[in-house]
Amino acid sequence: MLAATEVSKLRFIMTPPIDLARTMTIQIPALEWVNNSNGYRKLIDGVTQTISPHACNGPLASDLDMEGVRPNEMHWTPLLQLKGLDPRVRKLRDVFAGLYFMNGQDPFRCLTLTLLTQNKTAERARTAFCELSRRFGSITPQTLCEAHPHEILPALQRCGPHRKAGYLISMARALMQQWNGDMSWVYDEPHRAREVLLSLPGVGPKTADCVLLYAAGHEIVPVDTHIERVARRLGFIERGAIRRGLDVNVEEIRGSNRSKDLAKEALEHELVHPGRSHLLLIQHGFEFCHATAPACFPCPIREECTSIDNRYKSTLNLSSRQQ
């Protein structure tokens, strides 16, 4: 008979190989995992789960050792499998070849983590969530609805503690009162599920859409300032507005909620797998298309971009093609 530790240790063969660092950087379910010397760990329902690369080739790992992770919790899909993509998104898919999309996260954990990321960096949200898990064991509507703000506040240091502690408790209470803590409705028709999510305290459009994408797997695009910026620079917003006959000046509304709504509509209309594809656009914004000083020179899709920094146009001899 196998020992308990051997039973819980799994080996996942990743096909294609996974870029664990990129996969664990941006998407909401990844923020449950904390980096340690051998890989990543997370605390879930009082049990520590670990992931460590077994066989590596540069930044890519073809095997992962996992302890405490149940096979039905592994909902990781390689984005390299996506087909029929917009040419620029396809290029990004090939550049970020080891990026995996995570979904199937518990809806309430996803909701809690996304709330923590509001106006905060991913790293601050990661730290706060890790501390919440340590204090409460299980992050569920049942545990948080009975919490006092003073039990939550110390975990949320540097993460908007007072407002967010109140939202977490109110959210948990609303879910308990209306659905007895059950959130299985997020898997139903996405527009109806979105309405319910938006009715919860502290939940805005981006938070609702993250739950629909990362927990329920609906092909929805959560839009924040980063994805709005990339969508605008790549012309999605302008094309969407023209297609719908809207008279808007894209530069004048940049960064506004109106611009975010247009970005969401355009990306969900144009992209074949909008939810999963949008992860490639976020990664692109993170590594190349920064808010200030975009890295246009090494950008892998600079030849297809009409917003390329003027300084590079002559160097790259792109001006005639892009006028």
Ligand code: SF4
């Ligand atoms: S060329 Fe510059 S502005 Fe255009 S997508 Fe690349 S980094 Fe962004």
